[in-house]
Structures are given as structure tokens and as C-alpha cells.
Amino acid sequence: MPETAQRLDPRKRAILMALVEDYIRTGEPVGSLALLARHDLGVSPATIRNETAELDTLGYLQQPHTSAGRVPSSRGYRFYVDSLTHPEDLEDVEARWIREAYDSPRDAETLIQQTARLVSEATSYTAMVLGPRYARAVFRDLKLVRLPGDRLLMVLSTDVGLVEHRVIDLPEGLTDEDLTGVSRSLNEILRGMILGKLTRGFVRSLNAGSTGRRSLISTIFDALGRAGQADAEDKVYLGGTANILSQPDFGDLDVVRDLLGFLEREHLVSALLSEPQAGPVQVYIGEENPYQELQSCSLVMAAYGAGERVMGAVGVLGPTRMRYGHVMSVVSYVSGQLTDVLTRQMRR
Amino acid sequence: MPETAQRLDPRKRAILMALVEDYIRTGEPVGSLALLARHDLGVSPATIRNETAELDTLGYLQQPHTSAGRVPSSRGYRFYVDSLTHPEDLEDVEARWIREAYDSPRDAETLIQQTARLVSEATSYTAMVLGPRYARAVFRDLKLVRLPGDRLLMVLSTDVGLVEHRVIDLPEGLTDEDLTGVSRSLNEILRGMILGKLTRGFVRSLNAGSTGRRSLISTIFDALGRAGQADAEDKVYLGGTANILSQPDFGDLDVVRDLLGFLEREHLVSALLSEPQAGPVQVYIGEENPYQELQSCSLVMAAYGAGERVMGAVGVLGPTRMRYGHVMSVVSYVSGQLTDVLTRQMRR
């Protein structure tokens, strides 16, 4: 809500920004003297006190107890984040370091996994990456390979270069011609379709021929369905979960346990990371978070994609007292790099 | 060291066993009165005190402070574990629950992942499973599938039903005949070989023909090499990492952080789980653990395999104050189930 940003006169604004900054750095409640020691605000401590008192009643700050310094509330952080107009620049070293990680081409899985580690190391928080969603990829090619032991490997290629494969049991009595026939007709029909939008309706539209073929097609569709099911099988990669414990802000073990428990439930993380749309970095602060377990931390996410399509997302989980500027730029930069890689794949 | 077990007279033995049991249950140092309250040892508290004092000097017990009850030392736990001759029986419900999990056939990855979850839930500790090691599987069949975009999918089937696949870039100017030719000769040469033992020597033994073929074969070998590299790419699956935090024994955050950090380094966990040989469950207690980070906990592991071969291992990480009996039977039972599944696959 950038409009909120307008509501504060310049001095309050400056004081609030300085205070949030100090608090993020130190983790200690910030008093009027401490604030002046680090920032030249051109006024006396008493004035600061008056202003912080007002910021308090406005809901931007709060006091741990009556005679302590001030600490930002969620609203205070929100103001701070909204006021960070241009993203903090990444250090050259850091940017280069990240870029290099994406230089050597890898398969999708390693890429994503590496991203998780990279982001967690760059931020010292916990990174979550939602792996490319097959549901949003476009069908390109299906190959059927007979394996030993009456099994069949189906290999699905998509336009973003992802390759999905399943082993399925082969219905009995199918000849090699059946296989090539089925694969030819499936390829014709499915080319260009978005995987998430395949429905069993297609099965009927195929005049399959023998019941054996029909049952094969049906099995394949089941497998395709699983591959393309929205939200279902999307893999999530985590990095730096141990970092959670290094945060002095998470002194409360119960909170940490809930957090780790949340991260373990893959479908929850996956659902969470499904939210970001293409566009700028998104930030959820404290209670703004959709999940109970996360309401004592902050979340920074950005989508990555291939071309125009959103394919997944990168997220960072940290304390509300997070280095927002830095984290936002890392997340933004990394998701950009990922997008580049996938988009390049697509053109091949 | 079961010989240690012989060194104690029956009464000391009984007292030690009872005390370890009580401590595992309560987590509180056990005093002479508390011990008698739960176990009918037929002697007075004073006698217990004399005995525990001796057990203390023998190194089986220790005191948190002078006027507290006794707590088992690593040696005490070791004695206890060695004395658990026959594994605690699993509850019927639990055994059935585990068995059912292995009823419906799944692909290897899901199977292992599910095992990790299963074990962590059954024990309430943290489970680690080392996924089947391709290096130890036997080559069965290699298929080459041309993909869109000048890429090639190689599909490797093994005797234990595992299917490994890699996408590789296709050297230019190869015809379909080249592909079938290369795949035929590779299949002939490699059938029955153990993947971990493939060496580049084989490449030379093939009179490949064109340089294109030669370079293809070389690329394939690289990929096979990666698949079969000992210890390198072995995947580790974790379950219940959040459970670590639920253990009151891990009050010290630093210890927990080290532990989580260790679990994040996949190669370490993989190396750790490579230790167990086929055979009974293995237990490492406290300082017996090979890794510094684990020396404040205990580890229970068992190998699983296919036929005679060891393919991987299941492990549980918990506090030294662990419910050894129960954990050992779960680990043993689960690794048995896994072995059954893989062995069955092998016969297909």
C-alpha cells in the first residue's frame, strides 16, 4: 500500500526509515539516543521521542515494554519495504558469483537444486524454489520405449526443454506396431497442448483400434495426467534450512519447530510458491503471511518463467527483521537468471 | 562388545538395565528411590546406592551433579543395547501399517522417499534413507531415444528394476543407423556388468567405426560413469527433520544447528549411510559416531539390498536417550521390506 507511504510527513518518514534500518542491523530496540548516534537527523532526542511516540500510536512502531526503545511493527516494515523504490544493488562480486552459477548448462533438476543452495548462501536465510511446473509446459514430443520385463518407458519432452519420464506396465499382447501407432497418433493430437489442460476427453477422440491399444492409451493418459496435474507433483527444493536456527530472532523453539514442520510438508510449500505472478518481487511480512506457521517471519518471493509463462518461483524465508533490500535484490536477480536460462532452452 | 556384558554380576546388570529403561522413558536422572518405585529389585535403596556408585566408577553411569540421580553414559547405553538380544516386537498395528506401505508398487524414488517419511513417523525421530546405488546394480539394457532439439535420451535399465535416464547433447551428423548400431554394440558388451565397474577401457575395445560414433560412445560413457560413480550421486532422502526440535534432549541450539547443517550436506549423509554391511542393525551411540556433529546423538542403521547385494541403507538419528528397542525393530523391519521389494523386482 504505497499510499500509506504518502501519509507520513518527511521527518516521520526519515525517522521511521532510519529506525527500521537500525533495528534490522542490530536486533535491539532502538532508542532516541541510539538513533541519533547513527543518523544525522538534525533534531534533538526529545523531538525524536515525540515523533516515535506518534509513530507508535499510528501503528508503525511498538514497544516491547514501557521503558524500552522502539521496534518496527509489521506495518512499519511494510512502509519500509514499500519505500525501497529501487532495489539495492548487488555487490559486483555477488552478482558475478550468481551469474557464473548459471553459466554452465545443467538439467532442470540440478539447476533448481543449485538455485536453492545459491539463494540460501547469498542471503543466509532459508531458500525455497518451486521447480518448473510441467503443467504449464507445452507438449512437444512423446516417445515410447519398451523396457525389459514387460514395461514401458514413456518420455515426454516439453518446449522448455524439460523431460519427464514414467515407467508403466505394458498391457499384454501389444506388438511394436501397436506402440508406434499409438505414439504416432498421440503425438499428432497432443502437439502444442499445454500439459495441464489435457483431459480424458482426448482419449475418446482417438479411434484407437484394438482394446489393447485403447488400454495403453488410457494408461499413458493417466501418467500424463499425473505429470501435468496442477499443483500436485510440483517439486520443491529447499536450501539452508539450518539457517533458521542461526537467527537470534527465533529464540522460541516452538516457532522454529512449526516452521520446519511447515517446510517438510511439500504440498504446502508448493502451494505457497504458486502465488507469485510474473512481475516484481513480492514480500509478505509477519501476519500478512497466508499460513499460520509463517506469521512470525517474512517471505520474499518472485516468479520465474519461460517466455511469458510463469513456471515456478523462488522464495526466501527469514525473520521479520530481515535484510529486505538485499534479499529482494537477490531473489529478483536469481529469478531473472532462471527465466533467461529457461527461455533460452525454449528457443532451441 | 558383548564381552563387557559378562563382566557385570546379575544384580548390577538388572539395576543398570532398569535404570537405562527408566531414564529413556522419563529423561530425568534416576535416583535409588525412583528406581525401586518402578522395579521390584528385592533390595533396599541403600543397596541400590552402593551398586549405582560402583556402576558409576565402572563408567556405566554418571551424575549430572553430586546430589542428583544417575544417568547412563555412552558405555551404559552400549551395554543396554548389546543386552537387547531379541528385537522388541513391533505392535501388530505398526507392522501392518508398515507392510501396507510397501504393498502397492511404486517407482524407486517414491519408494525411498516414502520410506523416509514412514520411518520418521514410526519412530518420531529423524530418518535418513540412502537411495538404491546404481553403482551396484547390474546392467540390463540401454536404449537411446532421439529427442527434439538435437538431444538424446539414454535410458538405462538395471536388474533391480531401477531406471536411470540422462539427456545428452547429440554429436552432429549421426544417423538413426548410427544410433541403433551404437546401442546394439553397447548392449552386447555391457550386459551383466556391474555399473560401478565400468571403465573407459571398454570404449577402446569397441571398434566404433566413424568418429561420430566414437564421440557418441564416449559421451554415453561419461553419462554412464556419472550414473555408476561410487558414492557420488547417491541420493539421500530425509524425513522428520523437524522432529529433532521436539527432543527435549536437544535444548542446546548450537548442537541442533550443527546437526541440521550436517543433514544438509548430502554427501556426508550419503557417506555415513554407506557404512552398514548386510546383516543386523547397527547402532552408534554418542561418541561412537564417526562424525563430530553426531556425537551428541545416536544413530541406528541397517542396510537393505537386492538379493545378496547391499544397495543402500536406512538410518534413524535421535538423542542418545533413544528408544533403542523400538527404533531397532522399525529399522530392521523396514530394511527387510525394502529388500523384499527390490529382490522381487529383480526376478521379473
Next chain:
DNA sequence: TCTAGCACTCCCGCCCGGCGAGTGCCAACC
């Protein structure tokens, strides 16, 4: 409208004493 001064509040760390669990020892007992 800002500032200087001041009384007040509340956290934190500290010490202290009482309580209770549990031990170690000793003398008596079988």
C-alpha cells in the same frame, strides 16, 4: 514548534535463603 531537564517505569542481572531430591557414609543387623 522545538528543546532541555527530570521524574518515573520497567527490564535485567544479582544475590540470597529455603526447599527437596538424592547421595554417601556409618553403624547395626542377619
Next chain:
DNA sequence: GGTTGGCACTCGCCGGGCGGGAGTGCTAGA
């Protein structure tokens, strides 16, 4: 001689009281 009851002693834990210090809110004056 091994076992037992008795008893003094040790030590961690808990609650209360106390001083120091950081920081505030208020008020009066510039």
C-alpha cells in the same frame, strides 16, 4: 560379609528483593 536403616550433607531450583541502567513521557521554557 553383604545388606539395611538412619542421618548429615550437597547441590540445583525457585522465588523474592534489590540496584543499575536505558529509555520514556511530561512539563516548562526558549
